[in-house]
Amino acid sequence: MNIDTVVPALGANLIWQTLLLAGVVGLALRILPRYAVGARYQISLVALLGSGLLFAAPFLPDLTPDLSIGIAPQSAPQAVQITETPVTENAARPIGSFNVNQPSPFPLGTLLLTVWMIGIAASLTRLGLAAKTSLTWARHSQKIELTNQAFLSKEIDLRRSAYVPTPLVLGFFRPVVLVPQDFDLNLKNPATRAVLEHEIAHLIRQDLWTNFVQRLILALLWWCVPLYWINAQICIEREKLCDDIAAKKVGAGRVLAAALVDLVDQHPKHQPLLAIGLHPRAHNLAERIHRLCKEHPMPKLSKRLLITTSIAVPALVGSLILAAPRAIAHSPTPPHASSHMDMEDISSLQYALFKATSLGRIDEVREMLAMGIDPAFHIHGDGSPLIIAAKIGHTEIADLLLNHGAQINRMTASDESPLINAVKANNLNMVELLVQRGADVSLGQVSNPRHRPEWRSPLSTAQKYRHTQIAQYLRNHGAVADTRKTAPRRIAPGPIVEGRLTSKFGVIRKNFDKTKHTGVDIANKEGTPIFAPADGTIIEVTDTYKDNAKWGHVVVLETPGGIKTIFAHLKDSQVSQGDFVRQGTQIARLGNTGKSTGPHVHIQTRKNGKLIDPLKAWPTLAR
Incomplete structure (x- = not known):
């Protein structure tokens, strides 16, 4: 994975993906009526959470092989590309000719990654300061013991604070409701109950935690401007939802509407990012008041419209995740390789050898082996270069790999041995070559299908696929179908360990x-x-x-x-x-x-x- 190619491509993808996501959200919100606040809130929230998945998508396993939507071939990670230029015997090309970890004259990816990390650090610092401010406000507040909390739907930790001009909630594990010093706490007053029920609704819905996750995503993707608009829609619809809950508890929406009007001029200039208040801002206050003052019930939303708009954003996110180019999709996973090379070498040099073998490019294989690349590595689920050569029947490459140390009798649970793979391919020439070079004709293992385990050896494989000519050749060289009945154990049966x-x-x-x-x-x-x-x-x-x-x-x-x-x-x-x-x-x-x-x-x-x-x-x- 090359930072100088992956980071710019990842950044460019996220910009257009989040822009597309915001466009779909905007279209869905425009189609949905404004009274459908629940659906509007869910759509916006799913979009923001989905953007976090889009960031992770390039590092997930590749679910759609050879799909490269969003990154042009020339901008794909250099570590997984092999040049198409023919290799000549006299050409003395450097490693860079394979496009493996070739340094860029201008490290754009490194520069962008540095700026990205600085932005994340600044955003997280801002969140940390917000958490500290919230803690300070809570500590310097005066706890209020209400004797008539039965008027409220939930008992709350209510406190007066000189820092807040309007009521708000803050705190994760021990949330508190802060009210101004002059706030009327007479719970027999419907306006007081309506405001407090609004804040209680935030607590019951766990909005503080949701808001925290929103802020983390914005901190991670701070440069994706469309996400800030999506986040704003979440906050707007969340306040409407809590308005509805409070109005239902009090029994009159007009009471809360009047309280919002009274508080609009007292909106705090500074409020911790991790706190949630009434937010009676002028630009959306009129709509909230209009909703609360409606006497008739909200009309029922069409199920077809609800389903159509609700699946639009998840479907888009899922499609973008599937189509996202994988930064490491074609790189062998280092823990499955037996080589002592480091991670960068395994994902580039050895993969280049693996790919050249699979494409039958013997000149490239010869040159890479001459550079000292060890062919005795294994990629779990794909095999080794020798196994690939056995599968495609390229005897020249197989012979070349064996001359440079490829392991001919290496058996793995998922990929078996080179000889068994040659038998499966029904390639007698490859079978003869491997046997002549020392392949064990009786080396096998127990495969484990769900219904019935079976012994898999070169001869049993030939018999299973009815490759009679290969089966006879193996018998002539001493193979038996079930080596477990004839092969002696290396150690006499006994305990696994004495002790x-x-x-x-x-x-x-x-x-x-x-x-x-x-x-x-x-x-x-x-x-x-x-x-x-x-x-x-x-x-x-x-x-x-x-x-x-x-x-x-x-x-x-x-x-x-x-x-x-x-x-x-x-x-x-x-x-x-x-x-x-x-x-x-x-x-x-x-x-x-x-x-x-x-x-x-x-x-x-x-x-x-x-x-x-x-x-x-x-x-x-x-x-």
Whole structure:
């Protein structure tokens, strides 16, 4: 992901997207009658919240492959483009010829990002000061104990304040209603009750929290001018909604209308952003008074009109999210790669090799391998360059990759092995090449369809797809359909780890904040071997599991049935991410790394994401 291309494109997209969003909101509000305040409020609020989703959309998984609405090809992230220029043997091009992380002569993206961050910091500082002001106003107010709060629909924390010329509400967890020093608190007065019921309506509706979210979105997208208009519509319709609630509680809208007229000249010059008041501003006061003074009930809104206008904004937001160009959609996810390159390298250099392989561009593949790009990486769900070469049947590229260190017998749960993929493609030439270069004809794994697990090996795959010629070739080279019945285990059957069970699953540990133990602990001396409990794939090997070093060195094994087993506090490991391992294979050694009270291994097991007792999942866990 290149900042100098992604940030300007993201900014330009958000400007026209929010402008389009504001246009649709304006059209919907123009179509809807003014008395339909509930629908008008919801439409405006959904639009503002949707703008936050539009900001996040480029960083979500790509739901529509190869869709690039909004960003022209030349402005797409450089890290995912490969030049169409043919490669010659004598050309000594630099890395920049692949358009990978090529520096811009003018770092526009960096400059815009800096300005953006400064604006966000200023906006958040403003919100922080508003919160401080609200707290100051609340602290310096005088609490009022009303003996007749039964006249109100809800008991409130009512206070007098010298700071406020008109009533308002503020505070999130302990909201208060502030009124001026000279405010009439005689609850037998209908006007007093009407004003307080208006503020109570804000509290009941949780408008303070909604307003807080609005302000956060405006702080994040402070430069998207159309959002300020949408936010203003939310505030206008929200006041009308609370007017209606208060008028219904008091029984007379004219009473609140008169109170609004009395308060219009006392509107505060400064009010905290996080507070909500009556807002009797002159430019929308006339409409509010007109609504409150109507004697007859509001007409019923047409269902067809309500449905049509209500789905317009969500439909637009959903369409824009689906169509949004993904800033990282085509970049391999670094945690699934086995290479030791950093994130920027994985998303550019290795992807360039992966893409060139998939397109069959042998000259580009040769040049990138000559530059030292390691082909022994794997993209979860897509495979490795060698798997791609096996799928498309490009024997020259496959041979080239093998010459530069591609792993021929690497088996993964989602992408299987290069040989199995060649068998699926019914390409005998590729199968012959892989076998001649050392592919294990009996290497397989248990696939896990929902209804019935099955053993998948090169021969069983050939038989399944009725590729008889390939099946016969594999048999001639010693393949069997079910290697589980004939292949010896690497280690004799036994416990997963030798040791003493020191802490069971689910027990409450007094020394750990009285939390339930999420796994089991087995203690022994450092270096005690740990074996795979079943055939599976190593999906993670890390020293910062869940971005936390307290787990120490960790290996995560995924086995059939949706089971993931975590081995933590290890001394070291004998496997790499993406490796397929057989049951009984040593995967690690017991250690004392991370937040540990002594040499032990913490084993945690999840089935379909839910914690289960490892002793029930693996009965032979320890001896």
